[in-house]
Amino acid sequence: MFKKMMKKLMYRSIQNHRVSIQSENDRLSFHFTGLKPFIGQKFFVIKDRSTGRRLKKEIKHNQADFNYEDILSLADSTVLDFYVKAKLYNRYLSKRTPFSKTNYGFSKINKDSNFKISSYKTKDNYLSFNTKRVLFFHKIKHLKTVGKNFYIEGQIESVKPAQEINKLELIMVRRDNKKAYGFNLDFYCNEDIYFKDIILIDKLKNDLNVNSRWDLFLQIRDGLNKVIYKELIEMNGYDNFDHEEDRYLLVNPDTNGMQSVLYATMGKESLALWYTDKPQFEKTYAIAKGKTVFNETCERHPLNRRMVFFESFLGKSYSGNPKYIYEEMLKMGYGDKFTFVWSYSGEEKIPGEPIIVQRESEEYYKYLALSKYWVSNIIFPVHRKREGNIYLQTWHGTPLKKLGYDIEVDGPEKMARENFYLESRNWDYLLSANQYSSGIFRRAFKFNKKMLEFGYPANDIFYKRDASIIKQQIKEKIGIPKDKKVILYAPTWRDNQAASSWNHVFDLKIDLNQFKEQLSDEYVLVLRMHHLISESLNISEELASSVYDLSSYDDIQELYLISDILITDYSSVFFEFANTGRPMLFYAYDFDMYKNQIRGFYLDMEKDLPGPILKTNEELISAIKDIDEVQRKFEDQYQDFVGAYCYLEKGDSSAKVIREVFEGGK
Incomplete structure (x- = not known):
């Protein structure tokens, strides 16, 4: 009990700390707020993410100082993470330092050692530093749109003589396939180097695919046309990104309803271009x-x-x-x-x-x-x-x-x-x-x-004592006649059927007219399409009495409960439906392509499934008509399947989860 109490006190003393940074001559000073009084010691730790090497200084009077030489000794180019540690006797407890607004835009250049450090916010909202040795230090001064193009203007501080610089280029590299395009930048030399130019988006048009993202690099060549510097264009210090949406710097619509977006990345704090459609950008x-x-x-x-x-x-x-x-x-x-x-x-x-x-x-x-x-x-x-x-x-x-x-x-x-x-x-x-x-x-x-x-x-719904009563209530709510059996068709979506970014289409391969003609006296067909493609489905009015589009029906478990037969393909729904013990048909008309070209399976579908694989509409209709024989043929395989994948289902899973996760908070 005493150890737990001390651990809690140690943690409370450091959990809400914040840090601001100041550069003084050859040292960095970290000033802390939010630290609570504590009988032990507190330390500030700088950790090299790649090697694990650390620097540690005791926090005194809410301050810890480090020499640049010590920081340089960790590595030339790396990422540094920060922690506050509480120590009591021989016990330590640490807390990662969170990013705060006072950290944003911190950047320090040391020309004597060709060294630059800059702060950034990680995706988990912690403070980190990028550190690197370089011969040039650049910063962007101005960005704007010019028609459907972009204008860029910046400055370079150099530790090499300016006359050695023969060419200055902006290189755009597409992230997925590394396709690269170069733009020559106009520049002139004074004490520093100043550059400006227009990025012509049309130059990229052959590779501007929807949702392609491009990283922007600054590249310098010497008199022998040798590349002597190539770095991501940094945005640290360009603007105060207090709000996440501030990172989207410029948005340029084109004539095709698409948009070119210049933005500052999180983590790298670099300039990038994103080519996307308007709905996706607005959502992001x-x-x-x-x-x-x-x-x-x-x-x-x-x-x-x-x-x-x-x-x-x-x-x-x-x-x-x-x-x-x-x-x-x-x-x-x-x-x-x-x-x-x-x-x-x-x-x-x-x-x-x-x-x-x-x-x-x-x-x-x-x-x-x-x-x-x-x-x-x-x-x-x-x-x-x-x-x-x-x-x-x-x-x-x-x-x-x-x-x-x-x-x-x-x-x-x-x-x-x-x-x-x-x-x-x-x-x-x-x-x-x-x-x-x-x-x-x-x-x-x-x-x-x-x-x-x-x-x-x-x-759990399949194992309720009143499952049969619930089944009838659901059928009444939907409006399915009591004398009709239900066939549920619940296919997956195809990864290769995308109309645009995360908008998908689906080509329904069941002949609904044939279903109505041959099976509607005994069955109704319930369609439950994947949520990614359900909005693209249209069912004609003359089929309304025999085909129900319940793609928007919230709870598929209730549809399992009322269904006498399941038709699916590569969706995982059959693992859950197996709890009913009712027959399943696998309508996999594109089986070979899906298996080899789309995503691939964990199971051997031809051996492990508790039902037949059917590849044509005629095979499907025939199997439904002969469903009793199909069920007898796959009876042993079905039982083996339930034993392998449904053995934990007893109707008490919800209660087990609640006791494990929430019991301490009740």
Whole structure:
């Protein structure tokens, strides 16, 4: 008990510290606020991120000083991170130094040693330094639009004679394929070197693909045309980026409805160009504004230790594991002691009277910053959490298709994995439905914290005592006749069917007219398309009595419950549907292409699936007509599948998760 109390006191003494920086002659002075009195010692530590080497000075009178020579001794070009350490007897406790507005734009040049250091804010909102030895030090003085082009003006301080500089170039390099274009810059030499020119965007037009991003370099050649300097164009000190949206410096629309955006990167603090469509830019800009709200809320308000923030499928539905955890929390009495917030844009009435916020609104970011507990099944737009946050990542299925760092084929999912990697650094708990999933999640997300291998809360619905009554209530709510059986078609989206950035299309391969003619006396067909492509689906009025488009129906678990047959392809829905024991058909008309060219599978679909793979509409219709025989043929395989992937599902997953994650806060 005494050790825990002392550890708590040590942490409290340093947890809210802030630092400002001053340069005095040959030393750096760090001045601290927010440190609390403590009977032990406090130290400020500078750590070289690449080597782990450290410098340490005791903090006295809220100040710690370091000589430039000591900092130079760590490495020529590196990243430096900062920590405050509390020491009591032989025990240490450290806290990373957060970035604050007083840190922004700090830059120091030491011409005697050709050395430059500059501050920046990490993606986790911590303070770090870039350090490097260079022969030239540049800064941007002015940027503006000229028609659909950009004008750039800057200054270079040199430790080499100006007459050695023969050519000054701006080089633009596309990040994904390293395609490069060069622009000669006009310059003249005085005591320093001054340059200016117009960046002609049309020069890049053959490689300006949607969402391509380009890094901008300054390059210098000598009299022999040899490159003697090439560095990213730095924006540190160009402007005061108090708000995240301030990083978007210039936006230039072109005649094709696209936009060229000059912006300052976070981390590298360098100049870059992004070519994108207007909706994507507006969404990204809104996220940046939201991050400003998030950061300011974090600075001004304490964490609410009795607040839980829920989100399912980017706020589009009230469903999935978050829904079933939430409703179980209400049953267990947590509603009396916690404030619940739901990110939700639908029309479903959420029980329990939670606070409802729209994803990416100002209220959304405010409550996200205030909440101690985060519960999500995909990803939040902020890759940062506060000290004391607990993030429960519930995920949304057992993986068939490769995920994250297991994906080898190029495409949007591979491009998105960096965001998932950043997100997974914040996860404290990750839910898993079985041992198979746990191994994949750890590898694909590079997750090394606590895996909750409890089964999925969303699957508790299949094991409720009144499941048959719930089934009839759902059919009545939807308007499906009691005498009709239900076939659920729930395909995945194809990574290669993108209309634009994260907008997708889907070519429905089921002949709906044939279905109506041959099967509608016994069945209705429920379509549940992936959320990325559901808005592109149109069903004719004459099919309304036999085909139901329920793509916007919030909770797919309820659709599983009412369905007598599942048709899917490469979606993970069949892992959850297997809890029903009802037959499944795998309509994989593009099986060979998907397996080899799109993303790839973890399972051998031809051996491991609990149902037949069908490649034509005729095969599909025939299998439905002969479903009893199909079920008998795959009975043993089905039971083996349930034993391998559904063995944890007993109807108590929600309660297990709640006791593990929230019990201490009740």
